[in-house]
Amino acid sequence: MINPRQTQWDRSKKNLFDVMIIGGGISGACLFHQLCTQGYRVLLVDQGDFASGTSQSSAMMIWGGLLYLKDLRFSTVWRLCGSRNRLLAEQSDLVRRQQFRYLVSQNSNHGKLLLNTVLHAYWMMGRCRGALPQNSSSFSENTFLNEAAFRESFVYEEAVLGDSDSRFVLHWILAHQSEETVAINHCEMSGVSFNATSGLYTVLLEDKLRKNHKSEVRARLIVNCSGPWADQVNARFGIKSPFRHILSKGVFIGMRRFPDHDLPLITEVGNNGDCMSLIPWGPVSLWGPTEAGESQLSEAQRVKPTDVSFLLNELNRILLRPQRVEDIVSLRCGLRALVVGTNTPTSASTLELSRKFRIYCDEDRPWISIYGGKLTDCVRLASTTADKIKARIGEGSMPSRIPLALNEPEKSRFPDLLEPTVDVCWCVKQEMCFTLEDYLRRRTNIAQWVPRGGLGWKNENRNYLRRIAEELPRFDDSAEEQLQSYESQVANQIDSVLSAVDIG
Numbered sequence: 001m002i003n004p005r006q007t008q009w010d011r012s013k014k015n016l017f018d019v020m021i022i023g024g025g026i027s028g029a030c031l032f033h034q035l036c037t038q039g040y041r042v043l044l045v046d047q048g049d050f051a052s053g054t055s056q057s058s059a060m061m062i063w064g065g066l067l068y069l070k071d072l073r074f075s076t077v078w079r080l081c082g083s084r085n086r087l088l089a090e091q092s093d094l095v096r097r098q099q100f101r102y103l104v105s106q107n108s109n110h111g112k113l114l115l116n117t118v119l120h121a122y123w124m125m126g127r128c129r130g131a132l133p134q135n136s137s138s139f140s141e142n143t144f145l146n147e148a149a150f151r152e153s154f155v156y157e158e159a160v161l162g163d164s165d166s167r168f169v170l171h172w173i174l175a176h177q178s179e180e181t182v183a184i185n186h187c188e189m190s191g192v193s194f195n196a197t198s199g200l201y202t203v204l205l206e207d208k209l210r211k212n213h214k215s216e217v218r219a220r221l222i223v224n225c226s227g228p229w230a231d232q233v234n235a236r237f238g239i240k241s242p243f244r245h246i247l248s249k250g251v252f253i254g255m256r257r258f259p260d261h262d263l264p265l266i267t268e269v270g271n272n273g274d275c276m277s278l279i280p281w282g283p284v285s286l287w288g289p290t291e292a293g294e295s296q297l298s299e300a301q302r303v304k305p306t307d308v309s310f311l312l313n314e315l316n317r318i319l320l321r322p323q324r325v326e327d328i329v330s331l332r333c334g335l336r337a338l339v340v341g342t343n344t345p346t347s348a349s350t351l352e353l354s355r356k357f358r359i360y361c362d363e364d365r366p367w368i369s370i371y372g373g374k375l376t377d378c379v380r381l382a383s384t385t386a387d388k389i390k391a392r393i394g395e396g397s398m399p400s401r402i403p404l405a406l407n408e409p410e411k412s413r414f415p416d417l418l419e420p421t422v423d424v425c426w427c428v429k430q431e432m433c434f435t436l437e438d439y440l441r442r443r444t445n446i447a448q449w450v451p452r453g454g455l456g457w458k459n460e461n462r463n464y465l466r467r468i469a470e471e472l473p474r475f476d477d478s479a480e481e482q483l484q485s486y487e488s489q490v491a492n493q494i495d496s497v498l499s500a501v502d503i504g
Helices: 004-014 026-037 066-071 074-090 112-125 165-174 227-236 305-316 378-393 424-430 436-443 462-470 479-499
Strands: 016-022 042-045 095-105 150-161 181-184 187-195 200-207 214-224 243-256 265-269 274-281 284-288 292-294 328-341 357-361 367-372
Touching: 004 181, 004 200, 004 214, 016 026, 016 200, 016 378, 026 042, 026 165, 026 181, 026 378, 066 074, 066 112, 074 095, 074 112, 074 150, 074 378, 095 112, 112 150, 165 436, 214 227, 214 378, 227 243, 227 328, 227 367, 243 305, 243 367, 284 305, 284 328, 305 328, 305 479, 328 479, 357 378, 367 378, 424 436, 436 462, 436 479, 462 479
Parallel strands: 016 042, 016 214, 042 181, 095 265, 214 367
Antiparallel strands: 095 150, 187 200, 200 214, 243 284, 243 292, 243 328, 265 274, 274 284, 328 367, 357 367
């Protein structure tokens, strides 16, 4: 039987790559796609699974930046609307148009005429695509919302991902697996050296799933696409840059989907015109996100009980019947890496910082660093970076390539879910799925749609998860050991958090 993981490692050793990309999130994956189509030999590595960082916890919205209009960021909105339209046109099988409902709080200072004008201006900045915004006071979500909390309702169009953000990332990677274009997850860079005479990097890679499995690879240029980890990676390998990241944590809670929850709802909270979203997604309704600046990566990746209590309290302000901690199905912790200059104070408000991206090309070595960026803007970021790579090392040496047509995945049933999910054996053979979390959290939505990461409210799905673990590749841990490790993770990241929540 062919070992797909060993195949990827063998390919990585045989090639001299034009470009090596560090990071398999949306920025790295989209750049991988861009370079592969342009005839470059490319290696993509990620120390975790693909889309296991920032890119697995977005709101899954491809939006034009409506809320930036209140700060008069017209150029930003124009740019994001263009990027949204481009994804709708070029990736129609993954991105679809979606109506949103904007709910105006009773405490809002915004009048009906002003909001109607703003939404129509937004539609025009979107090149007049899609349906015109309209005032709409009668809608299905009124069955669970507290109507007294809202004064007006407007419907307008954005776009959303059809499945999940993790599978959106994976799509860019899977369509380009060949002898010369290679992607490896769970792979750590343990050493990098650059030979100025040959102009080549030699990189030592270590397999995080197979002990003592190492490989040396060579590349002409390296792109640091590691998102929030970009500063750490640059510091580790001696790269100095005029940019750095300020971190903002965005937490969502997933509740059992409210009856008649058909459209994503944008609601005003507080007195500053800030907004939160209630998004229908499969069997859950996602509520969030928070916006909290964090100075440490470890803290920015962790949901705290105070995050959950804040979200529940804000949600209960707009509901007819209050939700309890016991009603929470899942937690979702997003992490925004906002680009600033190296001298920008860390006290800067994350709400006021730009969501733009910056690309820094080191003058002494062929090393490029990516800062910032948004899901909506991923194609423009990749295209801009590819242009800079071309200016540095020239065009790709191979013919331009058309992405592979991916086969329709096989499906299987999971308890408590009405719709079938991608089968674990398919994911192992076709989608570089190697761990229980890979499958439950990113190849499928099980960990976000079924309580306690798929285990169920009272561990009723444990035996089913064990059978899934038995279908995964054997490395150093048995199926039972891998399941126990996953249970420990659920206990630490979900159970302990929810047990400490106080909503007053």
